[in-house]
Amino acid sequence: MRVALSLGSGGARGYAHIGVIEELLANGLEIVSISGSSMGALIGGLFAAGGLERYKEWVLELDAFDVARLLDLSFDKKGFIRGEKIFKKLEEIVGRQRIEELPIRYTAVATEVRKNREVWFQEGDLLLAIRASIAIPSFFTPVEYGGMLLVDGGVLNPLPVAPVMSDHADKIIAVNLYGDKPKPEIEVPEEERGKIDRFEEMKRAIKEEFQKLMDDEEDYSMFDIINMSFDAMQDTLIRYRLAGYPPDLLIEISKEVCGTYDFHRAYEVIEAGRAAAREGLERL
Numbered sequence: 003m004r005v006a007l008s009l010g011s012g013g014a015r016g017y018a019h020i021g022v023i024e025e026l027l028a029n030g031l032e033i034v035s036i037s038g039s040s041m042g043a044l045i046g047g048l049f050a051a052g053g054l055e056r057y058k059e060w061v062l063e064l065d066a067f068d069v070a071r072l073l074d075l076s077f078d079k080k081g082f083i084r085g086e087k088i089f090k091k092l093e094e095i096v097g098r099q100r101i102e103e104l105p106i107r108y109t110a111v112a113t114e115v116r117k118n119r120e121v122w123f124q125e126g127d128l129l130l131a132i133r134a135s136i137a138i139p140s141f142f143t144p145v146e147y148g149g150m151l152l153v154d155g156g157v158l159n160p161l162p163v164a165p166v167m168s169d170h171a172d173k174i175i176a177v178n179l180y181g182d183k184p185k186p187e188i189e190v191p192e193e194e195r196g197k198i199d200r201f202e203e204m205k206r207a208i209k210e211e212f213q214k215l216m217d218d219e220e221d222y223s224m225f226d227i228i229n230m231s232f233d234a235m236q237d238t239l240i241r242y243r244l245a246g247y248p249p250d251l252l253i254e255i256s257k258e259v260c261g262t263y264d265f266h267r268a269y270e271v272i273e274a275g276r277a278a279a280r281e282g283l284e285r286l
Contacts, residue, residue, distance in 0.1 A: 005173045006035040006166035008249060009042030011156030011236065012179025013138070013262030014271065016041020018255040020058050021275025022177050023049055029283055035107035037165035039155030042177070043110035043135035044092075047128055050108045053096035060091065061268040069265050083142050089129055099128045109165035110135040111155035112145070120158050121150065122165055138232075160236045163247035173250040173286065177275075180237045181254030186277050188270040198267055233257065253282040 005026065009019045019042060026033065036046035048054045064072075072087045101108050102125040110123040110131035123131030134145040134152035145152040155162065163176050190198070237257070244252070259274045260267045 003030070003173060004032045004034045004171045005175050006169045006171035007033055007037070007046065008161060008163040008166055008174065008176040009036065009038035009046045010161040010177055010179045010240065011038075011040030011042055011154065012160070012255075012257075013041060014260050014264045014267060015179040015255055015257070015262070016045055017061065017265075017268050017271035018179060018259065018275030018278065019045040019177055020054065021272040021277070022253060022279040023054065025276045025279035025283070026175070033106060034171050035109075035166050035169040037109040037111065037162045038135070039111045039160050039162050040136050040138070041179075042161075043155060044132050047108060047110060047132045048092070048096060050104045050106050051096040051099050051128060052105075053092075056095050057092075058268075058272070060095070061265070062272075064266065064268070089133055092129060092132070096128070101125050101128050101131060104128070107166075107169055109162070111159050111162045111165070112137070112152040113155055113157040113159075114150045115139075115144070115153050115157070116151050118158075120155070120162075121152060124165075156236055156239075159239070159243060161240045161243055163243065163249055167247060175251045175253060175282070175286075176244070176249035177253045177255065177278075178240055178244075179255045180233065180240055180257045181278075182237075183254060183256045185256045185258035186274050188273045188277070190270050194269045198270075233262065251282055251286045253278050 007023070009016070023033070023045070033049070036050055038044070038046035045054065048057050073083050101110075101123060108124070112121045112123065112131070112134035113119075114121050121134070123134070130145070130147065134147065135155045136142060137144050137153045139153050139157065160180075161176055161178055163174065166174055255275060255278050260271050
């Protein structure tokens, strides 16, 4: 069966796309086109460029301090993180490739904030397209390209099914990272559990210091509120978009599987994606 994939945005939950793709391939499905926003664009682009397996190996090796070292702080008022360290590693993995030369059809969706419109990258530099698509407002610095100011594709279209609607595929499969379902029970190896615990300890310490600086003892920090607000907007937009462009199969990943910035939980999120894909294929 030939399938077209639409991969949604959702920060670290996007690791689930890896498990979904692996499960689809394991069941003999041929992926002929991919569209994606934010992490969906990143994972889809790496797959199309032949670098997904190497990327998976890399993220599974990351511990708390590795993740922290990748966050190159920016002095630009437009965002906290430049992302140059991350994209240097991605270039090591896939090199510089052009979208129109990839073996499968690929679309990365970004948002042009000045004109409030979607931008579909279907040709040109692959890493540039991915960088524009993942530019979460206030977190990553935006991309200025061709007179446009580009940020995360999820701002306007967190689950872009439309770009694959006209592709020659037997089925269209969309992967939503904001599923309203319980967090799956994933057995995590002891080594992975140790990495997660160390990262969570570091997060708690940073949050406590931030609260002291702000003289604030509330349960939720400013960043928590921003994150929850963004998640709520994403969920609403996804429902709206799916009503206009319904896929043949919707695979839903529990929004409780991890937080937007929990990039240290790669193993369990990948496995959550695999489990969700397995359940979805039974319905298909």
